Amino acid sequence: xVFLGQFPALTGATMxxxxxxxxxxxxxxxxxxxxxxxxxxxxxxxxxxxxxVLNFDLRTQRMALRSHIGLLGHRTGLYPxxxxxxxxxxxxxxxGANNTEVxxxxxxxxxxxRLGSVQVQNxxxxxxxxxxFALLLIKRPSIxxxxxxxxxxDSNGRxxxxxxxxxxxxxxxxxxxxxxxxxxxxxxxxxxxxxxxxRIVNDSEVxxxx
Amino acid sequence: xxxxxxxxTKKDLLIELRSRILINxxxxxxxxxxxxxxxxxxxxxxxxxxxxxxxxxxSTLLVAILAIQRSVDVETSxxxxxxxxxSGISPTSIYxxxxxxxxxxLIILEALLFIVMVVLFxxxxxxxxxxxxxxxxxxxxxxxSGTLYGVIASxxxxxxxxxxxxxxxxxxxxxIGATRAFGDAFGRxxxxxxxxxxxxxxxxxxxxxxxxxxxxxxxxxx
Numbered sequence: 001x002v003f004l005g006q007f008p009a010l011t012g013a014t015m016x017x018x019x020x021x022x023x024x025x026x027x028x029x030x031x032x033x034x035x036x037x038x039x040x041x042x043x044x045x046x047x048x049x050x051x052x053v054l055n056f057d058l059r060t061q062r063m064a065l066r067s068h069i070g071l072l073g074h075r076t077g078l079y080p081x082x083x084x085x086x087x088x089x090x091x092x093x094x095x096g097a098n099n100t101e102v103x104x105x106x107x108x109x110x111x112x113x114r115l116g117s118v119q120v121q122n123x124x125x126x127x128x129x130x131x132x133f134a135l136l137l138i139k140r141p142s143i144x145x146x147x148x149x150x151x152x153x154d155s156n157g158r159x160x161x162x163x164x165x166x167x168x169x170x171x172x173x174x175x176x177x178x179x180x181x182x183x184x185x186x187x188x189x190x191x192x193x194x195x196x197x198x199r200i201v202n203d204s205e206v207x208x209x210x
Numbered sequence: 211x212x213x214x215x216x217x218x219t220k221k222d223l224l225i226e227l228r229s230r231i232l233i234n235x236x237x238x239x240x241x242x243x244x245x246x247x248x249x250x251x252x253x254x255x256x257x258x259x260x261x262x263x264x265x266x267x268x269s270t271l272l273v274a275i276l277a278i279q280r281s282v283d284v285e286t287s288x289x290x291x292x293x294x295x296x297s298g299i300s301p302t303s304i305y306x307x308x309x310x311x312x313x314x315x316l317i318i319l320e321a322l323l324f325i326v327m328v329v330l331f332x333x334x335x336x337x338x339x340x341x342x343x344x345x346x347x348x349x350x351x352x353x354x355s356g357t358l359y360g361v362i363a364s365x366x367x368x369x370x371x372x373x374x375x376x377x378x379x380x381x382x383x384x385x386i387g388a389t390r391a392f393g394d395a396f397g398r399x400x401x402x403x404x405x406x407x408x409x410x411x412x413x414x415x416x417x418x419x420x421x422x423x424x425x426x427x428x429x430x431x432x
Contacts, residue, residue, distance in 0.1 A: 067298030
C-alpha cells in the first residue's frame with residue numbers, strides 16, 4: 001500500500017514482470033499509474049506489502065535500486081535556465097556517461113545543431129520530452145519507467161520513442177509505460193495492466209494464462 | 211563524494227550565471243535593505259557605525275532566505291530532485307554541492323554588501339583578518355543550515371512563509387556571534403572577536419555535520 005500524504009494512492013498491486021518485458025499500464029486519471037511507476041523507481045515508500053525490483057527490496061534498498069532506474073515522469077526533471085547541451089552534459093557526468101553517448105543520443109532524437117544551445121525554458125513541450133528521453137538513452141538503465149511518454153510529441157517523435165522502446169526491450173531492458181494514448185507497442189513480450197482506484201484490476205498475462 | 215558535490219555546485223553556479231537572478235534581483239534587494247536601514251536610523255553616522263555590524267548580518271540573513279528559496283526552486287520546479295535521486299549521486303554529495311553553491315553566492319553578496327556598508331556608513335576596519343574569517347565561517351553556518359531548512363520547508367509545501375520562521379531562530383546564535391566579531395573588527399564594541407569566532411566555528415561545523423547526516427532522510431520525506 002502506498003500513500004500520497006494521507007491519500008491511499010495504491011492499495012492493491014500484485015504483479016511479476018520479467019526482464020525484457022514491455023508492460024503497458026492503462027487506466028483513468030488518478031487511478032494510481034504514476035504512483036505505481038514511482039513505487040517501482042524506489043521514489044515512494046510502501047506502507048504495507050512487499051516488493052522487489054531487480055533483486056532490491058522496495059522497503060529497505062530503495063536508494064541502491066534508483067541508479068538502475070530511468071524514469072520519464074510528467075515533469076521533465078530538466079533545468080529550465082540551462083541549455084539542452086548543458087542539461088545533457090550535467091546529467092551525463094552524473095551518470096558517468098561520456099560525450100560520445102551524449103552526442104549519439106542528441107543526434108538520435110534530433111537535438112543537435114541549433115537546439116543544443118537553446119535554453120530548455122524556450123523549448124516546446126515536445127522538444128522538452130525529447131531532451132528528457134535523451135537522458136534515458138544516455139543513462140542506459142535496466143528498467144525504463146515511462147509516464148505518458150508520448151505527451152506533446154509529434155508523429156516523428158512518437159516513432160522515435162517507439163523504436164527506442166522496442167530496441168531497448170530486445171536488449172533486455174524492462175519497460176513499463178503508463179499511457180492513455182496507445183494500445184500497443186508491437187513488442188513480442190508485450191502485456192497490459194489495467195489500474196483502477198489504486199488497484200491492478202486486469203493483467204493481460206494472467207488472463208491469457210487463465 | 212566530492213566529485214559529485216562539485217558537479218552539483220558547478221551546475222548551480224551555471225544556472226545562476228544563466229538566469230542572473232543573483233545579480234539582477236537579489237543583489238539590488240541587498241543594497242536596498244542597507245539603504246533603507248540608513249534612512250530608518252535617520253542618517254546618524256555614529257548610530258549607523260555602531261549598528262553597522264548587526265545591520266550587515268540581518269541584511270545577509272534576509273537575502274540568504276531568497277537565495278535558499280531559489281536554490282530549492284531550482285531542484286523542485288520541474289522535479290529535477292527526482293532525477294538527482296535516481297542519478298546515483300549520494301544525498302550527502304547533493305547536500306554538500308548545494309551548500310557550496312549557496313555559500314559562494316552568499317560570499318559574493320556579502321562582499322558587495324560590505325563595500326556598500328563601509329562607504330555608506332563611513333566605517334573603517336581595524337582588523338581585516340577577523341572580518342574575513344568571521345564572514346567565511348558565519349556564511350558556512352548560514353549556507354549549511356539554509357540548504358537543510360530550505361528542503362524541510364519545501365517538503366511542508368509552504369516554503370515562502372515557513373522558511374524564515376524555521377531558519378531565522380536557528381541562526382540567531384550565529385548572528386549574535388558574527389555581530390560581536392564584526393563589532394570588534396570594526397572597533398565598535400569591547401568584545402573579543404576571536405573568542406566569538408570560536409563559537410561561530412562550532413556552530414558552522416555542527417550545522418554542516420547535521421546536514422550531511424540528515425539531508426538524505428529529509429529529501430526522502432519531501
